[in-house]
Amino acid sequence: MNFPLPEFIVVSASNPWTYILFGAIGFAFGYTLEMSGFGDSRKLAAQFYFTELTVLKVMFTAIVTAMVLLFGAVGLGILNFNQVWVNPTYLWSGILGGLIMGVGFIIGGFCPTTSLASASTGKIDGMFFMLGGFVGAALFAETEPLFTNWYNNAGYYGRVTLDQVLNLPVGVVVLLVVLMALFMFWGAEQLERIIGKKDMSREPKLRIAGAGVLVAAALVVVFLGEPSFEQRYNKLTFTRTETVEQPNSDPLVITYTYTADEMLSNRFVFVSPAEAFKAKYNQSMKPVYLDVRSEADYNLYHIEGAVNVPLERIEEIIPLLLTESPANTVFIVMSNDETAAVQAWKILVADTVPNVYILEGGVNHWIAFFGRGDEPLRPNPRAGDDELGYLFPAALGDRYESCSPNPIEYENLQFEAKIKLQLKRDKSGGGCG
């Protein structure tokens, strides 16, 4: 099994279980907030006068517990982190919004979800907070056009996690966050003792043991690290459906499951030059041509619009491909023949980049197919595997005729369609959007 479960990534009416699951998650959420005392604004506000630091304790215990479990599951290879929603970083709107939230917090005595727990248990101030919330959210919708550019662009860094910022292994960051939280808990208890005049001797001793378990679990996460390329690649499965026409009844739909290596050996992911070219004029998809050859080869000849990402640097762009490309993007990787392109395909699919295909026969096949009119190109008989099979009089890049075949001349191309667009996740479906 691969988690998260694909059936539950997007809420939809076609699968009512999604509503039930998210409803149950919400129920557990509301229940825990109320039982921790967050229905009472005094308990929340006390946080900011150092008399009772329940907010900090509950919040950070929850954060570190979830974090250790989450990265533990990622390390064990049962949870795919690329499918986990990570809030994209919009630094400046985040900070200004956070400061405004802080003001709302100390004046109103709640945050949005705690006001739900409060209002639903009959607290009138919680109801007023909720009501104010509807007004505040509506005000934002009305005023957003005034600063929409700033809101959408200022300090935008996309999906970036602390381990990337600090340039440390993720397990180490998990351990550091756990240690920081424990230090904060210690500080919070000192404040409660000194300012809140609380008798700390009555606190359960079990909390010390809990802290020990937490540190031990964080050390396990450090030890597990992140799953290797082989682990991720070998776990991949692809499902394909085939429709078989039946003479006297409805067509039969059969679903097959393949491993990644079977997808390659069955050549399901190899697209002909004709299909790769026609993809450009297909309204339903947005092809991105990834040229994984060396820069020298790319400069000699490349397909118009192809992006040069040498194989050794392909991993660097994966976060970008995952977060910034529209859902209907089709990636077509190419090398001179196929060797490097197949390698690039493996790297991309192991990181769950969707809709990745390989140009069949690579750039050499493309030239053989479209290059009839390109007089200056002569075959190079001494080319080895995955080397350019042609001799080029000059490094003209994409200015040869066959780099951008004429769509009118090649209007009626016959090819076996290999691309089966899979629309996985609606990007706006994640987070608090």
Added chain:
Amino acid sequence: MTTAPVTKKSIFKRPEKPYTHPYFGGVVLGIVLFFAFFLTGNGLGSSGATARIDALIVDAISPSHVDNNPYLLKLAGGDKNPLDDWIVPVFFGALLGGFASGWFNGRLKFMTTKGPHISDRTRWLMAFLGGVLFLYGARMARGCTSGQALSGGATLSAGSWAVMFAIFGGAYGLAYFVRKLWN
């Protein structure tokens, strides 16, 4: 703690139980948060649902206004149902869950929680204003204490940690000046 007399034993008069220990509550909340991520890939949240319910209301009154406002357009433009999002069932689930815990633990009571030196009306006004500000900020930051601080904190999102510190910074910065509200 006093036990309610037998004669008053109705479902809404259960004996009031004390709140759970904060670390225990935190561990349970953390496990809930983990399972949300593990099963669905999404964390917890609620402020998005507030905006979506707003969008539903605006869409019912004036659909053309929705189509002229880029922010509402994303939520409810055209045939889009603004409630068709994971955060909406979480929102209603949380309301129900809070109610269930209050009921089970004997804390269902119409009352106003406030500092000792202000009137109910002042508290209501402040709660309302706080709600306006909090949700305005939450939409600007693309998530509140749940969607950003909790969920983003657990996934180590860099931006969420910035939001979290900003929330605490804003509240601590102003706490001294509004101390009359609470102490």
